[in-house]
Amino acid sequence: MHTCTTKGQEKSIHVPTSAFAKEVEKVEGGEAINKCIQCGICTASCVVANATDLYRPRRMIQKIILGLREEVLSSDQSWLCLNCRMCEERCQEGVSPAEIFLAVRTIAAREGHVPRVFKEAVKTVLEDGWMLKDAYTDFQEDEREDLGLNPELHMNNEFVGKLRKRYFERKKAAEESGS
Amino acid sequence: MDMLLYRGCTTPVRLPAYEAATIAVLEKLGVNVIELKDTNCCGAQYVESMDRMAFASMSGRILALAEREEKDILAICGACSGSLKTNKHFLDHDIRARDEVNSLLAEEGLKYSGKVRVRHLLQVLAEDIGFDKIERAVVKPYNGIKMAAHYGCHVTRPYEIVHVDDPENPTILDRLVEAVGGQAVDYPGKTRCCGGPMLAMDEDVATTIGLDKIDNVTKAGADGIVTACVFCDIQLTQVQFGGGTSDRQKIPVLPITQFLGPALGLDEDMLGVELNKIDPHSVIDCCGVSQ
Ligand code: SF4
Ligand code: SF4
Numbered sequence: 001m002h003t004c005t006t007k008g009q010e011k012s013i014h015v016p017t018s019a020f021a022k023e024v025e026k027v028e029g030g031e032a033i034n035k036c037i038q039c040g041i042c043t044a045s046c047v048v049a050n051a052t053d054l055y056r057p058r059r060m061i062q063k064i065i066l067g068l069r070e071e072v073l074s075s076d077q078s079w080l081c082l083n084c085r086m087c088e089e090r091c092q093e094g095v096s097p098a099e100i101f102l103a104v105r106t107i108a109a110r111e112g113h114v115p116r117v118f119k120e121a122v123k124t125v126l127e128d129g130w131m132l133k134d135a136y137t138d139f140q141e142d143e144r145e146d147l148g149l150n151p152e153l154h155m156n157n158e159f160v161g162k163l164r165k166r167y168f169e170r171k172k173a174a175e176e177s178g179s
Numbered sequence: 180m181d182m183l184l185y186r187g188c189t190t191p192v193r194l195p196a197y198e199a200a201t202i203a204v205l206e207k208l209g210v211n212v213i214e215l216k217d218t219n220c221c222g223a224q225y226v227e228s229m230d231r232m233a234f235a236s237m238s239g240r241i242l243a244l245a246e247r248e249e250k251d252i253l254a255i256c257g258a259c260s261g262s263l264k265t266n267k268h269f270l271d272h273d274i275r276a277r278d279e280v281n282s283l284l285a286e287e288g289l290k291y292s293g294k295v296r297v298r299h300l301l302q303v304l305a306e307d308i309g310f311d312k313i314e315r316a317v318v319k320p321y322n323g324i325k326m327a328a329h330y331g332c333h334v335t336r337p338y339e340i341v342h343v344d345d346p347e348n349p350t351i352l353d354r355l356v357e358a359v360g361g362q363a364v365d366y367p368g369k370t371r372c373c374g375g376p377m378l379a380m381d382e383d384v385a386t387t388i389g390l391d392k393i394d395n396v397t398k399a400g401a402d403g404i405v406t407a408c409v410f411c412d413i414q415l416t417q418v419q420f421g422g423g424t425s426d427r428q429k430i431p432v433l434p435i436t437q438f439l440g441p442a443l444g445l446d447e448d449m450l451g452v453e454l455n456k457i458d459p460h461s462v463i464d465c466c467g468v469s470q
Binding site for chain 1: 186188189191192193195196198199202214216217218219220222224225226227228229230231232233236237240269283286287332333336337346347370371372374375376377379380381384387388391449451454
């Protein structure tokens with residue numbers, strides 16, 4: 001990163017310094033990455049960073065800016081973000097680490113780097129239309145009836161089938177044919 | 180006032196008491212709650228992480244269903260209200276994305292045009308009904324019991340999209356507590372996440388984050404916690420049962436409508452109080468008794 005401070009050069013601080021940063025910049029949510037000044041307020045306000053040494057949002061943004069593409073995409077780090085948006089609320093530069101990590105996830109997903117729990121959850125949603133079909137048993141139906149609630153949840157699974165075809169299977173086919 | 184309840188995936192299965200209490204309280208306050216049928220998951224967290232357009236389509240379909248009914252949506256889960264509002268914002272500003280979503284919706288005669296609003300429960304209580312009306316409806320006021328408010332990240336952030344409350348200093352839950360005779364207590368880290376979304380990836384970290392909040396609430400002297408999101412409610416309850424927590428004094432966690440209900444004279448059975456994992460009677464028995 002440049003650390004120039006003279007007026008005429010100020011803008012160059014904000015220029016993304018790697019091809020990967022430019023790639024992230026183009027994804028919905030990643031637009032503001034080049035504005036990060038690496039101040040670390042995001043890490044300081046992050047509950048995950050507070051709870052474990054394994055997660056540092058500022059450092060992850062730095063790695064993107066430095067162009068460490070493979071390292072960032074293959075690591076679990078972006079998937080550890082809670083998307084709680086505390087960092088986004090606090091960042092003085094208008095950067096949303098939360099949005100950037102979502103953008104990184106979508107790039108990682110395109111290249112097949114998806115943690116197992118996410119893969120399974122998406123598979124469930126795209127089959128059943130919702131998350132908890134298997135968890136919804138007679139027992140819960142009775143609870144709902146006792147509360148005067150409708151035990152029939154009327155969830156639709158046809159629409160997700162169309163989404164699977166349009167957004168997921170096509171991608172997979174493209175991957176497999178190597179295009 | 181009619182509102183369409185979008186239940187989402189988790190509330191109806193894991194916390195039906197929240198759904199029941201919300202319907203009972205809102206009907207008591209003059210809102211006619213109608214269930215939105217034939218819905219799907221809003222796409223939060225999982226589909227959201229994989230494909231922007233698939234996510235927008237899942238929420239877009241729910242919004243289009245409400246449009247067909249010509250009524251606003253009531254969302255009671257932070258993730259659902261966050262997703263619906265974020266995707267509404269996206270589809271209202273990106274015409275190409277809207278056309279793409281509509282091309283699939285057209286197959287079942289639906290169309291998204293952005294006509295209905297998404298209202299989180301807190302907006303309905305604070306703005307559509309109003310604190311005055313709630314205060315006037317109290318028949319058994321609380322005796323000043325101390326309650327800590329947990330708002331839920333996606334309920335209040337980002338403000339530019341969700342428009343619920345000041346994200347750095349939210350007050351709606353606190354004012355609701357006080358409207359029915361409780362005392363709202365502040366605590367450090369009030370706007371921090373409950374840790375719930377971390378359960379999928381790292382349960383220990385999720386528990387550390389949740390228990391940190393419980394500790395802060397307890398130190399502030401609260402007798403209970405009120406919530407406005409199903410995931411937060413479940414997470415803040417569940418962390419109190421993990422390993423190494425057996426000698427802890429458990430603090431009851433109540434969805435806000437379950438807390439309001441008794442003060443409005445609603446019967447416990449309608450509020451699903453029996454189903455709470457941490458018995459909330461130490462809280463709800465404090466209404467209608469003198470201070
Ligand atoms: S708070 Fe904002 S500017 Fe500072 S390091 Fe984090 S993302 Fe960059
Ligand atoms: S959104 Fe992610 S990076 Fe930002 S504070 Fe929350 S967990 Fe940390």
